[in-house]
Amino acid sequence: MKTTDVIRRAGRNLRQAKARTILTSLAIGVGAFTIALAMAAGNGGRSYLDSVVSGAGDLRTIQVSPKFDTDPNADTKPKKVGAEEAPTSPSASTIRELTPKDRSKIAAIDGVEKVSPVFGVEAQAVEANGSDKYQGQVKVQYDGTAIDLTAGKLGSNNEILPGQIVLPHVYLDSFGFKNAETALDKTVTVTFANAFGGTFTKEFKIVAVDAKPTSPLAFYNNEFRISNKDGEEIAKMQRPEGAPEGYYAFMVTARQGVNVDTVKQKILDAGSFSAMTFAEMRTSIMQMVNIVQYGLMGFGALAILASIFGIINTQYISVLERTQQIGLMKALGMRRRDVSRLFRYEAAWIGFLGGVIGVVLAFLVTLLNPVITGAFDLESGTELLQMDWLMSAVLVVGLMLIAIISGYFPSRKAAKLDPIEALRTE
Amino acid sequence: MIEVKNVTKTYGKKQNAFRALDDVSFTIPDGASVAILGKSGSGKSTLMHAMSGLDRPETGEVLVDGVDILKLKSKAVDTFRSKKIGFIFQSFFVQANESVYDNVSLPLEIAKAPKRARRGKVMKALEAVELDEKVRSKARNLSGGQKQRLAIARAIVNEPRIIFADEPTGNLDSVTGQRVEELLFGYNKEKGVTLVIVTHDEDLSTRCDIVITVKDGRVESISENGTKKSVVAKEGGRA
Ligand SMILES: Nc1ncnc2c1ncn2[C@@H]1O[C@H](COP(=O)(O)OP(=O)(O)O)[C@@H](O)[C@H]1O
Ligand SMILES: [Mg+2]
Numbered sequence: 001m002k003t004t005d006v007i008r009r010a011g012r013n014l015r016q017a018k019a020r021t022i023l024t025s026l027a028i029g030v031g032a033f034t035i036a037l038a039m040a041a042g043n044g045g046r047s048y049l050d051s052v053v054s055g056a057g058d059l060r061t062i063q064v065s066p067k068f069d070t071d072p073n074a075d076t077k078p079k080k081v082g083a084e085e086a087p088t089s090p091s092a093s094t095i096r097e098l099t100p101k102d103r104s105k106i107a108a109i110d111g112v113e114k115v116s117p118v119f120g121v122e123a124q125a126v127e128a129n130g131s132d133k134y135q136g137q138v139k140v141q142y143d144g145t146a147i148d149l150t151a152g153k154l155g156s157n158n159e160i161l162p163g164q165i166v167l168p169h170v171y172l173d174s175f176g177f178k179n180a181e182t183a184l185d186k187t188v189t190v191t192f193a194n195a196f197g198g199t200f201t202k203e204f205k206i207v208a209v210d211a212k213p214t215s216p217l218a219f220y221n222n223e224f225r226i227s228n229k230d231g232e233e234i235a236k237m238q239r240p241e242g243a244p245e246g247y248y249a250f251m252v253t254a255r256q257g258v259n260v261d262t263v264k265q266k267i268l269d270a271g272s273f274s275a276m277t278f279a280e281m282r283t284s285i286m287q288m289v290n291i292v293q294y295g296l297m298g299f300g301a302l303a304i305l306a307s308i309f310g311i312i313n314t315q316y317i318s319v320l321e322r323t324q325q326i327g328l329m330k331a332l333g334m335r336r337r338d339v340s341r342l343f344r345y346e347a348a349w350i351g352f353l354g355g356v357i358g359v360v361l362a363f364l365v366t367l368l369n370p371v372i373t374g375a376f377d378l379e380s381g382t383e384l385l386q387m388d389w390l391m392s393a394v395l396v397v398g399l400m401l402i403a404i405i406s407g408y409f410p411s412r413k414a415a416k417l418d419p420i421e422a423l424r425t426e
Numbered sequence: 427m428i429e430v431k432n433v434t435k436t437y438g439k440k441q442n443a444f445r446a447l448d449d450v451s452f453t454i455p456d457g458a459s460v461a462i463l464g465k466s467g468s469g470k471s472t473l474m475h476a477m478s479g480l481d482r483p484e485t486g487e488v489l490v491d492g493v494d495i496l497k498l499k500s501k502a503v504d505t506f507r508s509k510k511i512g513f514i515f516q517s518f519f520v521q522a523n524e525s526v527y528d529n530v531s532l533p534l535e536i537a538k539a540p541k542r543a544r545r546g547k548v549m550k551a552l553e554a555v556e557l558d559e560k561v562r563s564k565a566r567n568l569s570g571g572q573k574q575r576l577a578i579a580r581a582i583v584n585e586p587r588i589i590f591a592d593e594p595t596g597n598l599d600s601v602t603g604q605r606v607e608e609l610l611f612g613y614n615k616e617k618g619v620t621l622v623i624v625t626h627d628e629d630l631s632t633r634c635d636i637v638i639t640v641k642d643g644r645v646e647s648i649s650e651n652g653t654k655k656s657v658v659a660k661e662g663g664r665a
Binding site: 001002005009012016324325327328329330331332333334335336338419420423 | 475480481500501504505506507508509511513515519521523524528532533535536537538
């Protein structure tokens with residue numbers, strides 16, 4: 001029998017047992033749907049993170065902070081004020097601050113182009129628009145991390161200029177702003193502690209109002225964000241006379257063409273620092289996305305495993321039901337090989353149908369992207385689910401193969417049928 | 427020409443062994459119409475299966491045009507059946523869910539006939555049994571007589587050399603049965619195709635050129651053109 005004839009007959013046989021075919025295919029479809037959706041989520045998640053992280057600056061950047069972990073050999077003896085590692089900021093508690101010495105140490109490392117210090121500041125109160133004083137956290141925007149905004153606009157690479165401040169949207173009500181737009185260009189007054197137990201204030205112009213972060217993986221911190229330049233100035237005011245500068249972190253830029261990881265290793269070797277490259281941060285977030293995706297795909301694979309038994313069962317029943325048909329075809333000279341092909345192609349059709357059902361359902365879910373975006377409060381136009389059409393095609397073909405393999409035993413039973421027995425009518 | 431030589435078919439093993447065919451021999455010339463006549467359970471169907479390459483009796487030879495089909499490889503036997511044999515069964519065995527057209531086209535597909543040639547052959551076969559108007563109907567919607575005519579169309583579509591019909595009128599009333607008989611004998615005369623009819627109906631057997639009477643798995647007699655020759659006598663008083 002010609003292959004096309006076998007395929008056509010297989011298709012017709014399935015159409016004649018519609019309910020059974022559809023139910024069996026649906027079982028596979030559930031697994032296919034889960035896998036296709038997992039792939040879409042992984043795809044969307046990765047490309048979304050790419051867009052977020054690529055906004056978060058240079059892949060040549062290494063974030064260096066003091067080492068957190070307790071070193072058994074660490075020098076625990078009390079130190080005199082003014083000594084290298086003395087706490088300098090009013091807030092300094094257990095975490096060591098980075099020092100100018102650290103800075104020059106790192107700057108001297110081969111391959112380092114630039115070391116930008118990040119200043120830690122501590123605010124006592126914030127007020128605006130004649131409001132009451134509120135507690136608030138002020139943070140320096142030291143890297144190019146994207147900030148999601150409801151109003152206003154930042155400079156290129158998400159830069160905040162000296163004198164500017166980004167208002168957390170949760171303060172709008174407290175400050176008596178009707179909406180984010182009206183808050184723009186208004187002044188926020190921040191009270192800081194100075195080095196002598198007193199306070200000083202500084203005024204900032206609201207350049208933008210933030211929003212909940214677009215990434216469902218990110219936590220939202222209601223921080224006021226100011227420029228690193230302002231941070232430096234404030235840190236200076238908060239530092240006791242004669243004390244060396246202290247930094248919250250360094251943003252180290254590796255020289256163009258130098259391996260960032262090598263530079264990072266050199267920094268780690270240079271002292272008790274912890275260092276992380278942007279590439280690593282990106283990788284660690286990507287890993288989370290991948291884990292979610294593979295987890296989901298695992299469930300899909302389980303569903304498909306279960307549906308294999310459905311295919312085997314369906315095909316066995318089909319062979320039993322069609323004993324006479326098979327007997328007749330064999331009596332008419334149909335080859336064993338062709339009989340077995342007929343049943344295997346039927347199984348392949350079921351696998352194909354199941355795969356297509358699953359992929360189409362997954363595609364329909366991706367049409368809900370705007371809804372998902374809304375639910376997560378993401379930037380509109382963000383697509384967290386992106387169909388991977390090539391992989392979907394591979395999935396469908398794979399399911400056809402799995403179905404064919406599942407149909408092996410039933411098809412062998414059909415091929416082995418004795419036509420005389422099959423055509424016995426008594 | 428079909429030559430059956432000393433064919434023995436045993437069902438079961440040892441004590442339960444049962445000889446459904448016992449040393450059967452006869453010859454059928456090309457183009458003859460032959461009735462295999464006998465009571466139910468006498469071994470007619472078993473004999474037909476052996477002659478048509480459906481079954482392989484353990485001893486004996488079945489020579490069709492000089493070739494022993496019992497010694498052929500299974501692939502060659504399949505090809506032999508699909509190219510040279512047409513089958514008609516008592517219970518029709520049409521594929522109820524398929525259209526009349528697809529039922530008739532099945533043997534052509536099995537024989538790998540080129541697609542272009544199929545349609546003409548199918549329509550010709552359907553015209554021969556006067557079912558051409560039903561070509562698009564589902565086989566399940568046909569009456570019993572129409573189903574058997576469909577089975578005849580399926581048997582003749584690939585222009586076989588031999589047609590085996592196992593109780594072709596057994597499930598039909600006499601009028602419809604008559605029509606099926608006419609079709610079979612007409613085709614036999616017109617095309618010179620060998621026709622082997624298995625039947626327990628003596629009236630039907632009288633219409634055949636040769637009547638082979640089977641009893642308890644043995645050939646009891648063979649009559650040609652009405653002149654009865656006793657096989658038993660010819661072989662020297664075995665029974
Ligand atoms: N597969 C089988 N196993 C055992 N006995 C069988 C089998 N097939 C047929 N027989 C026996 O062989 C004998 C001949 O059967 P069959 O050729 O079908 O008879 P007929 O067609 O003349 O009615 C019967 O007695 C039947 O019971
Ligand atoms: Mg019989």
